[in-house]
Each structure stands twice: as C-alpha cells, then as structure tokens.
Amino acid sequence: MDNRFIRKLENFTRFSEADLKALEDASAQGIRRLGAREDIVLEGDEPRYVNLLLEGWACRYKQFQDGRRQIIAFFLPGDLCDPHIFTLRRMDHAVATLTPVTLARISQERIEAITTASPRVAETLWWAMLHTTAIQREWTVSLGQRSAVERLAHLFCELHLRLRAVGLTEATSYELPVTQADLADTLGLSSVHVNRTLQELRTSGQITWKGRRLTIHDLPALTALALFDPAYLHLDHEGAHLDAH
Amino acid sequence: MDNRFIRKLENFTRFSEADLKALEDASAQGIRRLGAREDIVLEGDEPRYVNLLLEGWACRYKQFQDGRRQIIAFFLPGDLCDPHIFTLRRMDHAVATLTPVTLARISQERIEAITTASPRVAETLWWAMLHTTAIQREWTVSLGQRSAVERLAHLFCELHLRLRAVGLTEATSYELPVTQADLADTLGLSSVHVNRTLQELRTSGQITWKGRRLTIHDLPALTALALFDPAYLHLDHEGAHLDAH
DNA sequence: CGGCTCCTTGAGCCCAGTCAAAGTCCGTGG
C-alpha cells in the first residue's frame, strides 16, 4: 500500500472495504505538487481546505517580526492538517513545505460525508487529532526540560516511530530531509549548537547522518538518553475494538 | 452567571435555552472537591470521565524520574479536560490541582448525548478543543523562542485574557494563585531565575504581584514586550453565525 | 511561637548563543 494516510490510520484500527474506498477517494481529490520551502497556508488565512500530505515533509511554524522562527510541528507523509479547522475563523499559524510535497485538498463537506458514513472513520480521525496534540505536548516537555542532546535524541526517536508507522523506515534508518537550521528552529537552539550536538551524537557512535539518511546505531541507548517513552504516540492499535471483520 | 464553563463557551457562540439547560445539567454531575496539590489523573490511567473544572486552578504535567517536571497546560475555571479522551487507552500525562478545586465529572454518554442533541454545542466543544491546542502551540513558541522576561510577560497576558473570558478579572488585575516554582516548571526556567525576572518586571513598573493578586500596570507595554498576539486564543465570538435566536 | 513553605539574594559556573570565516556539497551552465 502506498497510501500513507490510510497506513497511518490503520495504526489505530482496521478499516472495512467501504471505509478504505471512502478514504482512498478522499485522498485522491485536488492533488497539488509544491516545491521545497513554499508556504501552503499563511497566518491569518481563512481555512478553506483540509490539507493531506501524501509525500514529502512540511511544518507548522510561527515567525516574529524580528526574524525568530519556531517550527511548531512536522507534517510527515500521511499526516492531515487539522480536520476540524473550519470552526476557526483565521489561521493562527502558517504551514510551509520543507521538501517538495504532494498534497490532497479535502473539503469540509467530504470530511463530514466520510465521518457520517462510518463511525469507525470518525473515531479514527479523532484519534489522529489526539495523536497530534499529544506530540505537541511532548514537544512542550522537550523545550521546557530537555537539554540540547536530549531534545535532538528525542526528536530522532519520535521521527523513527512516526515514519515506521507509515512504512518509511529501513531497519534502523530513515530519510531526514531537513537542514540543521530547520532542526534549530524546531528545537529552540541555534544552528551552530545543533551542529555541535550532532557531532556529539556522531562521535559517541549513536547516529550517522549522511546524504539525508539518518541511521540510529543503538536505538535503546538513544531512547534512554532522550528519556523517550513511545506511549504518547498511541501507535499501538488502540482502536482494536473497532476493527472491521 | 457563575457557571464558568458556559461563560467560556459563550465566547464562541450564544446558546439556546435548551443548550443552556443541557450544559447546566452536565456541569452539575458528580461534583468533587479536592485540595491543593492533589493528583486528579495519573499518567497511565485509563480515561474514565471528562473532568470539568468549575473553581480553582489545575494543570497537566509530565515528570521525569530524575525529578524534572514540566507543566504542560493550565486549567482555569470553566476548562474541560479533553472531551474526546476516551478514544485513547491510557493517559500520556498527569493532571493535578494547583489550588483547592471544584470539579464536575461528565461521562462519555452524557457528552455524546448533549452533542447529538445540539449541533451548536457539538461545534462549541470542538472550538474549545481547538482553543486548547492553539494555546499548546503558543507555549511551544514561547519555550522555543522567547527569553525569560518575554515568556513571563506572555503568560501573564494569556492568563489575563483567559480569565477575563470567564469573568475572573478586575479591570487590570487577577488572582494568580500559583507559586514561583510552578511558574518555573511552566516556563522551563529555574525558580531562582523566575524570581529575578519577576523583579525585573516589578522594578520597571510593569506589574505588581502581592498576596496572590497580579496587577498589570501597562497592558499595551506588556503585550509588546511579550510579542503577544491574542488571535490564537480565538475568544472573539468566532461562532457568531451559530448564535441562537 | 515554632515550623512549614515560599521568596529573595549572592557568588560562581556552564550551556548555549553570537559573530565570523572557512570548508563542503551540489546543481547548473558554459
């Protein structure tokens, strides 16, 4: 299966044929391709569509007048930006691509149609939203309490599991198509310090990061260093009681 | 009106008599009183009820084995903890009181009943959840990009508007019933540094904080210092098109 | 009045930031 969206959602529950068809149809609507570092949604925009990321990486961010920028979240393939965003009048943050991406645009009506048609799908979109907010909380914890190495290690562990959930990892490695400056804006560090912290992880033999591919050499050790507990991702088939068949 | 919950929700839309009755009834269920610094929900618990905070302050938090603690969110009177939390199997964080509180416990069935009975109420609970996650994003920005003074100033501005939305401010002041250590765990600072930063705000004439009451002497100046933009709180009657009558 | 808890202050240190320059990689065009 190459539909990362459905693949992600099936980490919660297994769909029926009808569910699958409805989700496939929804993710084939309004396909757009964008290049790297393009804005998808601007702060202040009126929400018009739900954007579904099919390929590539994007991010939420907020930027101050003085240039400081915080990346608030990463969108990975299969991630849906805010299924209920229509309730709000204006976007309070921006969304931009990090790499070239493929997006689907899903209308409010279609979201309503597929959730009305299947309570299982409705519940699963709820789950996706709770999963997203749980990540946001964990980022709050990282920025508030973790040191530079811990933050970096934690992010690498999180990305490993999120990408694995959509089939985008090899055994111990994955594509990490962002710059050190992006990581700096994500982790609340300077890019110089991200660079030095990466070297610390490299020389201690924890990771390799060459030509966009990150390899984790000792995941248990990195997990311990990061104080990483995967429970908050809720990727462990928690909707088993809703499974089809 | 002394129902802070309804008062908060009416910052989004105006309810009908039937909506009001349903919400009043829901917030009168399973009333509990707890003292200061008691846990309401533990990390790892199975979610059983939605907790509605009627009086007092509480917080979400996460704590590491080594003692580091991050307060992830404040719950103020009228705040509802996670209306859809039942979808998840286990809590990935804890909730505790900061002051003595009064809580209502709302069951999953009742939440479903009132949202099914009134699409307006359903939409408003959606709004409340989006409001909460927007605050979480802004805290991410604060911890990632704002300096100590800016973080403190930003928090004071945010609390001012959130408390005003439920009628808990005087013109320029409000009750701030937390310790400097709590603020430290919220802002990712040490309590010593919070103390020094508070003095900076005091000696520059921005605030007074005596006997639990915080007074902001020049809100525009504090807003500017904090780079505070209230848009993310979405407290500006954004559901006007849904108003009853 | 004794004993909490919380706040305040001082001294010294360190993690991470800033500034600046050089090195590397990669795509593009001649």
Place this chain on the structure above:
DNA sequence: CCACGGACTTTGACTGGGCTCAAGGAGCCG
C-alpha cells in the same frame, strides 16, 4: 567536464543568559 555560485555545514573565539548551590528572610498557620 570543469567552473561558478548558492545553500548548507563546520570550526574557532568569545559572550552571556540562565543554572546551581547555599544561606537568609518573610509570611502564614496551628
């Protein structure tokens, strides 16, 4: 196939915001 340019990474030297440790003060409650 090489030269160029731009984006990104790496390194060095220095600075500073915020941390730690520690002790003393203030307020409050029984």
